[in-house]
Amino acid sequence: MGSFDVPLDGERTQLDAFVEEYRGALEATLGCLTEEQARRRLVPSATTLLGLLKHVTWMQRVWFEECVGGTSRRELGLVPGPAESFRLTGDDTVASVTAAHREACATARAAVAGLPLDAVVTGHRAGPRTLRWVYLQVLRELAQHCGHADILREQVLAG
Numbered sequence: 479m480g481s482f483d484v485p486l487d488g489e490r491t492q493l494d495a496f497v498e499e500y501r502g503a504l505e506a507t508l509g510c511l512t513e514e515q516a517r518r519r520l521v522p523s524a525t526t527l528l529g530l531l532k533h534v535t536w537m538q539r540v541w542f543e544e545c546v547g548g549t550s551r552r553e554l555g556l557v558p559g560p561a562e563s564f565r566l567t568g569d570d571t572v573a574s575v576t577a578a579h580r581e582a583c584a585t586a587r588a589a590v591a592g593l594p595l596d597a598v599v600t601g602h603r604a605g606p607r608t609l610r611w612v613y614l615q616v617l618r619e620l621a622q623h624c625g626h627a628d629i630l631r632e633q634v635l636a637g
Contacts, residue, residue, distance in 0.1 A: 500620035507627040529564040536563035542586035545602035
């Protein structure tokens with residue numbers, strides 16, 4: 479179900495639809511690419527198509543497992559900050575990073591199941607916020623990185 483399927487539904491249904499749409503869109507940017515293409519660096523930063531998916535996996539774990547779930551980054555085995563979350567290891571493949579992303583998405587869905595958007599979550603080190611705020615933050619990041627991925631994919635396929 480996409481965002482255009484729920485224009486009159488409740489706020490939670492709409493937020494879920496937008497988040498799911500962007501999650502899928504970001505994964506789709508890796509479709510039909512070789513491992514080399516997915517890892518290709520086209521900008522001075524560590525940003526690659528595969529690195530973007532690895533980063534949004536980390537980002538969602540921070541917001542849903544740390545902030546909502548209350549488990550620290552250290553306990554989750556996450557790198558401390560966003561800059562490190564883009565970095566690929568020799569073990570990272572399109573399949574492994576996609577699987578980790580899908581697992582993080584499933585965990586995120588479970589973490590918020592049954593919580594109202596007005597629920598105050600307190601696990602983030604910057605302080606409490608509502609679940610609605612978390613959804614909006616995640617949506618903002620997913621949308622931003624989908625735009626980056628679209629441009630990188632276009633460049634990879636042109637090169």
